[in-house]
Amino acid sequence: MKEELYKLAQQHGTPLFIIDHDRVRENYRTFKRHLPRVQAYYAVKANSNQEIIRTLFAEGASFDVASYNEFMQVYEHIRHFEKNDKDFYIWDKIIFSNTIKDRDTLKKIRQYKPLVTYDNADELKKIKEHCDTAGVVLRLKVPDVGSQVELSSKFGAEPGDAHTLIEQAANLGLVVEGLSFHVGSQCTMFDNYAAALDIVSQVFHDARKRGHNVNIVDIGGGFPVPYDSRVPQFKELARVINSELSRLFPEDIEIIAEPGRFMVATAAVLISEIVGKARRDGKIFYYINDGVYHTFSGVVYDRWIPNFHAFSSGTQAGATEICAVVGPTCDSFDKISLSEQLPADLRIGDYLYTENIGAYSIASSTRFNGFEGAKVLHVNNQTNKE
Secondary structure, eight states: OHHHHHHHHHHHOSSEEEEEHHHHHHHHHHHHHHOTTEEEEEEGGGOOOHHHHHHHHHHTOEEEESSHHHHHHHHTTTTTSOHHHHHHHHHHHEEEOOSOOOHHHHHHHGGGOOEEEEOSHHHHHHHHHHOTTOEEEEEBOOOOTTSSBOOTTTSOBOGGGHHHHHHHHHHTTOEEEEEEOOOOBSOOOHHHHHHHHHHHHHHHHHHHHTTOOOOEEEOOOOOOOOSSTTSOOHHHHHHHHHHHHHHHSOTTSEEEEOOSHHHHGGGEEEEEEEEEEEEETTEEEEEESOOTTTGGGHHHHSOOOOOOEESSOOSSTTOEEEEEEEOSSSOTTOEEEEEEEEETTOOTTOEEEEOSOOSSSGGGOOOGGGOOOOEEEEESOHHHHO
């Protein structure tokens, strides 16, 4: 693998972001195999590269979008459908899971009768005024302590307010299709899923008793990626989820999920180049041609812990020390890691590679300081196979 990556870097230059579409397919199929009852809506925000969307579309995935632009990325693949087929696809396979949508977006998607989420009364009124064709899904606040990125402080209605918000939707003439939650991104505390499903089931059964025909339960995302050996295995979480779904909900309802990180995190490798080297206060600093304003943006926005590997063990085999790896910009904030175990005698022009960097990386990359960011290279994608 290292030899192949090295050849690609020499051929295409650096920084080079390599997406392996076979791994994307493998992750999707793993998800479906372990959670057969759950319809997977890929969270486009994790990595919105159009080729990834194409690959997952071909696999039969559904899509979770947060904006009109993300919606249009998926729409490109169904533009040629007959109207009825197109309308059904949008209703059945796309969800706007951002609980706050601007008025212009709602106006634009009104014609498609979309499935959208909400968690407050003002959002309901906005949906009614600008997108009254929508089916609505109430997002509930659930425990998310311990997740890599916690979401409940910004999204989700208190379960105690659920009845009122469902009634308000019905009074406005909107159809409450379902309930949703999100335990936070990269959730390794499986009890959070069990607790969330229990909360949602109580609201679900109460709503049905009150005459609301709720038919969708959206279990959100947060499915753990094996960044290291300490991360609990996904198949163990799947056992918990499958058991709780069977115990708490009828068999005839639709269960959906919004995996993003799970689909793409392990599907990409970044190759960067050492462009500078200095010893500062006794520590070696390797300056590379990528940083936190670019592909390593997840260090800031996603609380992601980076990893670096050298292609060479250096001239003194086995001689490593704790080094800093920093980005190329003029901002002192652009420090990727201050504690990487690397060979001490790497040289300017040597390459480093970083694994499991497919999620929340190029998706939030900028052009700060005039740096363009990594070149994206696709391998094992449909275009290359045709």
